[in-house]
Amino acid sequence: MGYTELRDLTRAELAWLPDEERSREFGSENRRRQYQCGRALLRQMLEVWTGTPAARQELTVEEGGKPICVDGPAISITHAGQRVACSVASKGLVGIDLERIDERRELKQITKRFFSDEERSWIEAGPKSRFYMLWVLKEAFVKAHGQSIFGGLEKLRCVVEPPDIHAQTTDAGFSDLSLYRRDDMYLALATTETAHNDVDFRHWAPGSTGFEGGDEYTLVATTNDDAKKRAA
Numbered sequence: 315m316g317y318t319e320l321r322d323l324t325r326a327e328l329a330w331l332p333d334e335e336r337s338r339e340f341g342s343e344n345r346r347r348q349y350q351c352g353r354a355l356l357r358q359m360l361e362v363w364t365g366t367p368a369a370r371q372e373l374t375v376e377e378g379g380k381p382i383c384v385d386g387p388a389i390s391i392t393h394a395g396q397r398v399a400c401s402v403a404s405k406g407l408v409g410i411d412l413e414r415i416d417e418r419r420e421l422k423q424i425t426k427r428f429f430s431d432e433e434r435s436w437i438e439a440g441p442k443s444r445f446y447m448l449w450v451l452k453e454a455f456v457k458a459h460g461q462s463i464f465g466g467l468e469k470l471r472c473v474v475e476p477p478d479i480h481a482q483t484t485d486a487g488f489s490d491l492s493l494y495r496r497d498d499m500y501l502a503l504a505t506t507e508t509a510h511n512d513v514d515f516r517h518w519a520p521g522s523t524g525f526e527g528g529d530e531y532t533l534v535a536t537t538n539d540d541a542k543k544r545a546a
């Protein structure tokens with residue numbers, strides 16, 4: 315997994331992006347920067363992963379919006395605020411999601427629409443951060459399988475009792491769900507054939523031409539029994 319802070323890309327990094335990624339229009343400048351930074355980060359990761367130069371990576375999207383690396387590994391991208399992250403998996407499916415805890419946000423209607431009775435009871439019995447724990451896990455799962463949040467979120471039901479994630483699904487399975495925290499943000503990773511022990515965090519620093527070892531994200535909970543002893 316690679317991550318970075320939202321940044322102004324240099325001329326060299328912008329050159330990695332094809333015309334359609336550089337010229338794509340958005341409703342705000344911040345959203346445009348999130349998109350371009352995410353694509354540059356992903357392309358840099360794919361270059362390291364595959365050996366093919368970043369600018370030559372062929373990316374497309376499925377009808378539902380899931381990003382695809384043509385003839386390459388499974389990929390997923392996420393962003394929240396000033397942070398951007400992406401994941402790459404050599405086998406199986408992968409999904410990643412990142413959300414900032416917002417204590418001011420009203421969540422009752424969202425919780426009622428997308429969560430089961432058991433999940434709602436668990437959320438309401440604790441701090442607001444519980445909502446974000448479940449939301450990122452469900453989003454990561456949905457993104458791994460290329461599904462929509464409308465109906466897709468209901469296919470995974472879970473509660474979090476660190477270091478355990480108690481999860482069940484009515485649809486496609488998974489090998490691992492993992493929940494991480496950094497400051498006021500939660501990050502979730504869902505995979506179908508990649509175990510948590512094989513996840514490698516890498517930081518793309520501004521101005522850097524490569525990745526550094528990353529340890530800012532702390533494992534909170536996981537479905538992987540071997541990894542639970544490392545959860546904080």
